[in-house]
Amino acid sequence: MNAPFDSCVITPAGSAAGPWRARLQLGFERRGERTVLAERSHIGPLRLQKALYPEGERICHGIVLHPPAGIAGGDELSIDVTVGAGAHALLTTPGAGKWYRSAGAEGRLRQCIEIAPGALCEWVPQESIVFDCALGRLETRVELQGDAAFVGMEMVRFGRSASGERFTAGDFRSAIRISRDGRPVWLERSRIDGGGRLLEAGVGLAGWPVSGTLIVATPVVEDEVLEAWRGVAPIEGDGAVTRLPGVLLARFRGSSCEAGREWFVKLWSAIRPRVAGVPVTVPRIWNT
């Protein structure tokens, strides 16, 4: 059952042609009651697989595809998304992202999301798996303007722990910065070394292989939402929530991405009617 993984490790996609340099640019705009994909361009194999309207024409769902299904050492990928005034876009991925083992070069993914006043972007990719010996660099920048809103979900598994693999070497670094009108409201820079102390330490992942964050950035977070979030706990693993100015945040560490995601969906459901006017519709691709 590990064959597909192992073949990817031995022959990372893109290796025949050298590392990937890929870029995807997406621009969503509101036209009348509809959110349309007004701009879509790509260089290299990074693309938008589909734009769907499962919730009606107001909300555009997009599925972002990294063609070799993962990022290998030396790859440089970048995704730029703009969501225009009043538009509502939801972006996800067709499956787990992968950061492959590297022989020495770093793999990079840069994500930049700009959200105009009155707009909402829900950035809910499926989990990422950091293979043992990966050298991953993830940079996420979210720029909100005026009363724009953002929902971001991140779930990372260190090592293919389902098949017993641990993250023993390499390192994974992720930097996220969310700003509103140019001033940061959330900033985190993580660095997890393979085999390093943070994987086991109580201040870090305490031996759990999965780490997740759900963040909602809106101009105001009402007390009732914070209370609702506090009333839901993950069925497995360790999770807690807090509220910062303009930010509601949930953290998870556990052994199962599914448990983390299930918890995050409950939390997302508790706030979505307020930020989007409608309940959560879980992307169907998550179930395939």
Place this chain on the structure above:
Amino acid sequence: MLALVRLLQLASPALPVGAYTYSQGLEWLVESGEIKTEADVAEWIGDLLEFGVGSFEAPLLAALIGAWQRDDTIELARLNDDFLASRETAELRAETVQMGYSLVRLLSDLPGFAELAAGRERLLAIDEPAFPTAWAAAAAAWRIPGEMAVPAYLWAWLENQVMAAVKTVPLGQSAGQRLLAALGSRVPAVTERALALPEADWHNFTPGLALACSRHETQYTRLFRS
């Protein structure tokens, strides 16, 4: 010599900024039984020293001192904003804002120190000065170099954390001093690394701290404010 005396004043637990009212999650960890012994305390605080305070707050403090020395107000505002945005939970953010506010007020109450005048004015122009921002202003005004200021700041944090553990676990005073001696011996290496760390390599990922502090927000009986 005067710089050292000023530094001792700045790093002293007698500095009236209320540091002793914050446990940074320790109170919850003790309540929940995750921290029970002197060894548990040493491990928790040592890891935070390494992966939290030492790898983000300390290099940021050194950068702040540099910005105060150059009177670079744009950089000061940027670093202050970044530090506030990096606070993991409501209580950790409230802590640095309250301590920053108290320190700015204190510096304003020291009119005899002409060297503080410029920094005071700049500090009052920042809408929410974080504690390290205000602390760095005083360090720069008193001409305390970064290589002395950073270990002193780390020491003050360490002392406060150990005292919170002594109160909550509880531990004896000798255990507290043993912890300070052991953890203190790690400060030089942490400082050296912090001073050499380029900003792109600063990191502050300590989800265990964030979880503990988030839970402290709803802890039933609390002596500490974080």
